[in-house]
Amino acid sequence: MSTLIATRASLRAELLRLRKWPAVWVILAAWLLLTTLFGYVFDYVSYSTGSTTFATDGVGRALLLADLLPAHAPHVLVQGMPMFGGALMMVFGAIVAGNGYGWGTWKTVLTQGPSRTATTLGSLGALTVFIVGTVLASLALCLALSLGVAGLGSQPVVWPAVTDVLTSFGVGLLVLEMWALAGWFLGTLVRGAALSVGFGLVWALVLENLLRGVGTLLSPVEAFTKITPGTGAGSLVGWLVGTGGPDSTPGVLNELGLAAALAVVCSYLVLLPLAALTLMRRRDVA
Amino acid sequence: MVTNDADSVVATTDLTKRYGRGERARTAVDRVSMTVRRGEVYGFLGPNGAGKTTTLRMMVGLVRPTAGQVEVLGHPAGASAATTRLGALIEGPGFFPYLSGRDNLRVVARYRGLSDRAADQALDRVDLSARAGDRFKSYSLGMKQRLGVAAALMSEPDVVVLDEPTNGLDPGGMAEMRRLVVHLAAGGQTVLLSSHLLDEVQAICDRVGVIHEGRLLRESTVSDLRGTTSLHVRGTPVEDTLAVAMVIAGEDQVRLDGATVVLDTPAERAPELARRLVEHGVDVHEISRRERSLEEVFFELTATKELEAVQ
Numbered sequence: 001m002s003t004l005i006a007t008r009a010s011l012r013a014e015l016l017r018l019r020k021w022p023a024v025w026v027i028l029a030a031w032l033l034l035t036t037l038f039g040y041v042f043d044y045v046s047y048s049t050g051s052t053t054f055a056t057d058g059v060g061r062a063l064l065l066a067d068l069l070p071a072h073a074p075h076v077l078v079q080g081m082p083m084f085g086g087a088l089m090m091v092f093g094a095i096v097a098g099n100g101y102g103w104g105t106w107k108t109v110l111t112q113g114p115s116r117t118a119t120t121l122g123s124l125g126a127l128t129v130f131i132v133g134t135v136l137a138s139l140a141l142c143l144a145l146s147l148g149v150a151g152l153g154s155q156p157v158v159w160p161a162v163t164d165v166l167t168s169f170g171v172g173l174l175v176l177e178m179w180a181l182a183g184w185f186l187g188t189l190v191r192g193a194a195l196s197v198g199f200g201l202v203w204a205l206v207l208e209n210l211l212r213g214v215g216t217l218l219s220p221v222e223a224f225t226k227i228t229p230g231t232g233a234g235s236l237v238g239w240l241v242g243t244g245g246p247d248s249t250p251g252v253l254n255e256l257g258l259a260a261a262l263a264v265v266c267s268y269l270v271l272l273p274l275a276a277l278t279l280m281r282r283r284d285v286a
Numbered sequence: 287m288v289t290n291d292a293d294s295v296v297a298t299t300d301l302t303k304r305y306g307r308g309e310r311a312r313t314a315v316d317r318v319s320m321t322v323r324r325g326e327v328y329g330f331l332g333p334n335g336a337g338k339t340t341t342l343r344m345m346v347g348l349v350r351p352t353a354g355q356v357e358v359l360g361h362p363a364g365a366s367a368a369t370t371r372l373g374a375l376i377e378g379p380g381f382f383p384y385l386s387g388r389d390n391l392r393v394v395a396r397y398r399g400l401s402d403r404a405a406d407q408a409l410d411r412v413d414l415s416a417r418a419g420d421r422f423k424s425y426s427l428g429m430k431q432r433l434g435v436a437a438a439l440m441s442e443p444d445v446v447v448l449d450e451p452t453n454g455l456d457p458g459g460m461a462e463m464r465r466l467v468v469h470l471a472a473g474g475q476t477v478l479l480s481s482h483l484l485d486e487v488q489a490i491c492d493r494v495g496v497i498h499e500g501r502l503l504r505e506s507t508v509s510d511l512r513g514t515t516s517l518h519v520r521g522t523p524v525e526d527t528l529a530v531a532m533v534i535a536g537e538d539q540v541r542l543d544g545a546t547v548v549l550d551t552p553a554e555r556a557p558e559l560a561r562r563l564v565e566h567g568v569d570v571h572e573i574s575r576r577e578r579s580l581e582e583v584f585f586e587l588t589a590t591k592e593l594e595a596v597q
Contacts (some may be wrong), residue, residue, distance in 0.1 A: 005399070006366065009396055009398070009399045010396075012396045013393045013394075013396035013397045015386060015395055016389070016392060016396060017382050017389070017393045020384070020389055021382070021384055022384060023384075025528075038484075054347050060594060063378045103380055103381070103382060103383060104377075104378065104379070104380025104381075105380045105381060105382055107348060107376060107377075107380045108380040108381065108394065108437065109371055109397060110347070110369075111346045111347070111348065111350060111372070111373075111374045111376070111398065112368055112370075112394060112397035113369050113370035113398055113399070114397055115365075115366045115367065118366075120395075154371055180504075187555065218500055226494075252473070253466070283347065284343075284349040284350055285343075285349070286348075286349075
């Protein structure tokens with residue numbers, strides 16, 4: 001079995017088992033629910049009632065409405081990705097790789113013929129297919145909800161520029177894929193789902209923020225925070241949607257410029273699968 | 287370089303696996319050299335913790351040897367060319383708990399490049415079709431084990447490695463598994479069977495390897511391992527019985543076990559023995575043929591090893 005054929009076989013097998021895994025759909029549903037609530041529902045309620053939330057504090061009503069209309073959908077698509085979307089996709093990646101050790105399924109998979117390289121590439125490929133699907137579903141949801149807001153507010157429908165949609169889609173894909181790969185790597189590193197999910201969430205939601213705080217006092221720490229995945233993802237999204245001062249969306253940053261943010265995120269997109277592949281190829285599977 | 291006979295499908299040379307380093311190092315498998323030949327059912331025997339499963343893991347490429355070599359079908363263990371022609375159930379079945387039995391086998395079929403029909407046929411083979419749609423996590427231990435065997439057999443592999451395949455099976459299931467293994471061998475497939483159920487191994491294996499504390503103590507055919515048969519005679523008077531027995535089998539081959547005279551001689555000599563005893567006026571109460579069971583041999587081998595270790 002050539003590596004290409006074996007990778008294709010592994011991809012088909014992984015897609016089947018992921019497609020039928022309720023946990024995958026729960027994670028997708030959770031992300032879509034968060035996007036709906038934080039991207040549209042809270043802001044729309046705020047707009048329609050005139051009240052303010054942490055996300056709308058200081059924002060004018062007209063501006064608030066404009067943010068909810070179709071033209072702004074590409075921004076809403078990605079603004080929750082550096083933190084919440086990324087964290088959820090990291091959980092996804094971690095359970096895809098990590099649970100196989102507890103269930104003994106890696107043991108089964110690795111004795112079926114495809115090499116470890118082909119098996120790893122197949123699993124990462126299936127993960128990527130689901131990330132692409134997640135970003136597409138998110139985009140569709142954002143456009144549908146923004147159309148709904150336009151209809152409710154009797155606003156003219158102005159579609160976003162195709163380039164804006166494509167840019168936003170690309171940024172979202174890079175960010176979510178990076179976190180999913182980080183989860184897959186962690187799940188492989190610790191050979192389990194629970195520990196990798198725990199480590200990953202603490203890192204993404206707590207440690208990176210703390211380090212950025214400490215970095216303002218210690219320059220070596222600050223230099224380190226410039227190359228962390230959260231900084232790269234947050235800055236990439238920050239470049240796209242802007243960072244509106246202290247009340248901007250959590251996780252969206254202006255720490256790095258576009259080139260630097262892209263370099264950081266793309267570095268992780270290359271290094272994480274390589275590291276995971278190296279681990280998979282070299283280690284014993286109990 | 288592994289050097290074994292041309293008919294071997296699995297061959298190990300000084301296969302060694304050590305865990306840990308320095309004073310904490312533990313040798314799980316110690317210079318094991320064994321050969322499994324084409325078309326045979328090879329029994330791999332040993333108590334729990336003897337190193338059976340670690341050896342099998344190295345054979346299927348899950349674990350990398352610390353030293354030594356293992357070849358499967360002429361290829362290094364774990365190479366794609368070897369694993370595509372090998373089916374394995376190692377230390378219990380590993381399946382996705384949220385998938386049905388059928389979907390689990392379909393996943394395996396996709397990895398092997400087979401159609402979904404192969405999964406259905408494999409389910410039929412282990413009599414699981416009726417529960418194929420149920421989730422794996424709802425299966426009993428025996429059903430899980432059968433699904434594992436079904437996965438191992440799915441692509442009609444040249445070599446089937448089954449690690450304790452009857453674990454969790456009821457007596458009916460165990461008998462069915464034995465029939466399945468015999469059927470596989472009859473069809474030309476090579477079966478490497480690890481078990482601590484010695485009756486099971488004795489009944490279905492052509493050759494066995496006995497491993498204890500990581501070392502291969504013996505590798506031979508089941509009949510060679512069990513040795514020659516013995517004849518047990520009860521006759522009166524015992525002294526005359528003993529004298530006749532010594533004439534038949536030779537003095538060194540006869541011993542007295544209580545009132546029973548034991549002759550280490552082929553069973554074919556029983557009629558001659560009976561005739562001579564009668565000619566010498568011995569009242570013959572019983573002549574029976576006895577064979578050492580594999581269990582007796584196994585305990586002799588492992589006990590000897592433990593005794594050596596103590597001394």
